[in-house]
Amino acid sequence: MGADTFPWLKGHGTENDFILLPDPDGFVHGDLDDDLVRFLCDRHAGIGADGVLRVIEGAKQSYVEDGGDWFMDYRNADGSIGEMCGNGIRVFARYLAEAGLVGSKPVRVGTRAGVKEIVYNDDQTITADMGEPLIPGTEGIVVTANGHDWPAVHVDMGNPHAVAFVDDLADPGPFAEAPRWTPAEAYPNGVNIEFVTRQGPNEVSMRVHERGVGETRSCGTGTCAVAVAATLQAGQSAPTTYRVNVPGGAVTVSWRSDNHLTLTGPAVIHARGTFSRTWLP
Numbered sequence: 001m002g003a004d005t006f007p008w009l010k011g012h013g014t015e016n017d018f019i020l021l022p023d024p025d026g027f028v029h030g031d032l033d034d035d036l037v038r039f040l041c042d043r044h045a046g047i048g049a050d051g052v053l054r055v056i057e058g059a060k061q062s063y064v065e066d067g068g069d070w071f072m073d074y075r076n077a078d079g080s081i082g083e084m085c086g087n088g089i090r091v092f093a094r095y096l097a098e099a100g101l102v103g104s105k106p107v108r109v110g111t112r113a114g115v116k117e118i119v120y121n122d123d124q125t126i127t128a129d130m131g132e133p134l135i136p137g138t139e140g141i142v143v144t145a146n147g148h149d150w151p152a153v154h155v156d157m158g159n160p161h162a163v164a165f166v167d168d169l170a171d172p173g174p175f176a177e178a179p180r181w182t183p184a185e186a187y188p189n190g191v192n193i194e195f196v197t198r199q200g201p202n203e204v205s206m207r208v209h210e211r212g213v214g215e216t217r218s219c220g221t222g223t224c225a226v227a228v229a230a231t232l233q234a235g236q237s238a239p240t241t242y243r244v245n246v247p248g249g250a251v252t253v254s255w256r257s258d259n260h261l262t263l264t265g266p267a268v269i270h271a272r273g274t275f276s277r278t279w280l281p
C-alpha cells in the first residue's frame, strides 16, 4: 500500500543513523510495512540505516492519544517497533526545523512513550526532555556475551535497557552473537544492552547492542539509562550530569532534580532522495 514513489531523507545523531519518511497526513505509507522498513534499512540492497522515522502530524495519527505537534513513528531496522529513540528524536527535530515546520513555541514530539519537548541550542545541538526513568530493579539480572557474565541494572526509558559495567569495552567481544540475559522474564519484549566503563566522576564510555538492530554506534535512550545506572553506582543522586562517550561521538545527559532526564547532542540531515517501490524485490 502507499504511493509508488515517496521522498526520503537520511540523518544521524552520533552516527546512530535513520531514514526519515515525511508523511504529514499519514496516508503515504498507511501502516508502515515491515518489509519496506527492512529493505530501506538494508545496508547492501537498500539505503542503509539503524531505523526509520516516519513523520506524521500529531493530530493525524492514531497510534497514541496525544501525538504532540508531530508524531515520530519509529521502527527498528528489523521492522519492529521501538517505543522511543533518543538519537532519532533529535534527528526528527532537525528535520522539522530544516523543513520550516517549527514555530516559536517549543516543539512537542509525540512518541509511543509519551510526548517529549525539544529545545534547539545556539551551539547547534538539540536537547530532548526524555521524561522520567523507571528503575524496576538493580539486582538479579545477568547479561552474557563472549563467554562472560555481568550483573546488569534494569532502567526503562520508555523502552527497556540492561546496563552492565565492564572492565574493558573490548570484553563483550565483537557481538558475533547477540548478548543474552537472564532471567528471561525480566525483558519479555527483548532489551537494549549497554556495556559501560567509568572514565571519571561524571564521564562514562559505552557500547550498545540494540534490540531489533544489533550493535550500533550510539543509542540515545541507552545513554540516559547508562547515566542513571552510573549515578546509582557512584552513590550519587539527581541532579547529576554525565558525559557519555559512544563509538559515534559523545552526548550529555542530565538527571534533573525533578527526576526528568535531558539528552543533548548533535543531529544532522545528510542525504535525501526519492524512492520508487518498483525497486523493491
Ligand SMILES: N[C@@H](CCC[C@H](N)C(=O)O)C(=O)O
Residues within 6 Å of the ligand: 016, 051, 076, 081, 082, 083, 084, 085, 086, 087, 088, 159, 160, 192, 210, 211, 212, 213, 218, 219, 220, 221, 222
Ligand atoms: N537508537 C535508539 C533506540 C531505538 C529503539 C531500540 N532499538 C528499541 O528497540 O528499544 C535511541 O537512540 O534511543
